[in-house]
Ligand SMILES: Nc1ncnc2c1ncn2[C@@H]1O[C@H](COP(=O)(O)OP(=O)(O)OP(=O)(O)O)[C@@H](O)[C@H]1O
């Protein structure tokens with residue numbers, strides 16, 4: 001029996017059209033990401049790292065094979081059903097934060113809560129708690145443009161966990177940050193994984209991310225390879 | 236629309252304040268044009284025309300007259316509740332040919348029976364007129380325009396009708412009457428036909444028209460048909476219409492006001508539709524990525540659609556309010572200036588509710604298409620959008 005949030009990709013084939021032909025990204029990819037995992041995915045640009053996150057998050061679809069999270073088979077679900085499922089189960093963290101520019105930090109965090117039955121008061125309460133966890137209580141009223149990159153990404157992470165999803169999908173969350181800010185973000189993700197039990201799948205180019213990840217996989221030409229020597233370095 | 240999504244609507248409206256302001260202004264101007272023109276039209280056509288009342292004129296048209304004897308025949312029809320006759324004096328103020336005065340010779344009691352819904356012809360006024368054969372009842376607008384008071388002696392010169400002294404006719408003002416509603420045109424006077432008819436040198440017992448009030452529930456169209464058929468083989472063939480049709484046919488002799496109004500208003504509205512539609516296409520396109528993010532967060536297409544629609548509804552609602560406020564501020568002034576053309580400019584509730592409907596329709600139209608366009612884009616593509 002899979003756990004509620006085990007992520008399984010089974011014989012997944014995915015390609016994108018290019019003119020009349022198609023460029024294949026994956027061919028017959030099978031993998032499992034167990035509940036509670038913190039997986040870092042590395043690999044060259046264009047190797048399909050973001051595509052994996054999109055497939056798991058139900059914002060892109062496979063050509064063949066199947067993607068499932070726990071008992072929920074995403075493949076074949078309608079857009080509307082996927083949207084609803086995603087609101088409850090997935091938090092996305094983007095490289096460029098993708099915050100709403102006209103909303104304050106607190107309002108950005110509140111966004112996903114609008115989709116829950118929580119009352120306005122309960123939402124405020126929750127926003128305050130989460131901003132506290134990411135260390136931004138002082139900045140609640142600031143607009144994204146008034147925050148540093150690291151702070152914006154913390155708002156992005158707060159937004160991703162606001163509705164309390166079990167899974168966080170992070171696409172190069174430290175890609176736009178300096179070393180210090182990047183380390184703070186990695187620490188924060190580690191906290192979410194270790195203390196709050198979030199399953200995290202993180203695409204990264206940042207070598208030091210294996211410091212916080214439980215596993216690191218390298219994606220190359222549509223296949224995963226585990227570089228044992230790297231794992232050794234990090235342990 | 237959930238109350239909670241208001242912050243998203245707000246952020247979209249405030250993101251480019253100048254743009255929102257300009258949109259509201261252009262919508263406001265279009266509804267201002269609409270408001271002024273429809274007030275003008277309402278004033279010009281008057282609200283006194285009643286679709287259920289009928290007007291009988293000569294089929295030959297123009298200034299042809301009908302014999303007064305036809306009245307008895309019409310009165311006998313069971314569908315007729317009241318019938319009266321009207322003869323136009325076709326006169327100007329003595330000594331001033333340019334100052335045309337609307338003056339009708341009528342039988343006061345039957346006139347009040349037919350037109351009592353439109354003019355306040357109460358028993359006291361009718362009694363005052365009954366007491367003086369050469370009396371006249373003057374409409375409020377005309378009396379104010381000329382500065383006339385009860386008891387004043389008024390002399391008119393008819394272009395056509397002569398009495399033993401020539402074409403001058405003198406009357407004493409027995410009273411001043413009002414319309415039942417502010418839009419009713421009271422820029423005319425009535426005199427007694429018994430006096431007028433006997434004083435006439437030529438053309439006695441001829442009238443310009445009959446006014447008919449059908450019994451409640453009678454079909455005016457059927458009654459009109461009945462009357463015209465009854466006189467079809469007589470020397471005086473009739474043309475019977477309901478009053479609104481009669482009045483607009485009459486007005487169209489001068490200008491097709493409603494067509495002109497409709498044309499100008501359509502141009503104004505097509506222009507704002509293009510402006511707002513175009514702006515919304517760009518506004519939605521530039522936040523394509525945000526829409527992608529909202530979908531990633533789990534916002535459904537319907538919810539995003541509602542947020543965009545709420546945005547255009549707010550724009551149009553504020554623009555509409557602005558336009559109508561401006562209209563109501565301006566029409567009293569404009570009414571003064573146009574006093575000789577239109578009795579009174581008046582923003583009717585009908586025009587206001589039509590404006591509301593139009594605004595809602597435009598808001599849905601200008602919001603729906605761009606939003607639909609954005610929603611059709613796959614999330615992955617929307618996220619990559621710059
Ligand atoms: N919507 C799309 N249409 C066409 N091609 C696409 C689309 N999305 C991705 N691709 C192609 O698929 C391949 C994998 O893309 P993906 O974004 O998953 O790569 P990545 O590993 O995340 O790269 P990077 O490190 O640059 O972000 C690339 O060659 C990309 O050009």
Ligand SMILES: [Mg+2]
Nearest residue numbers: 049050051171
């Ligand atoms: Mg990528």
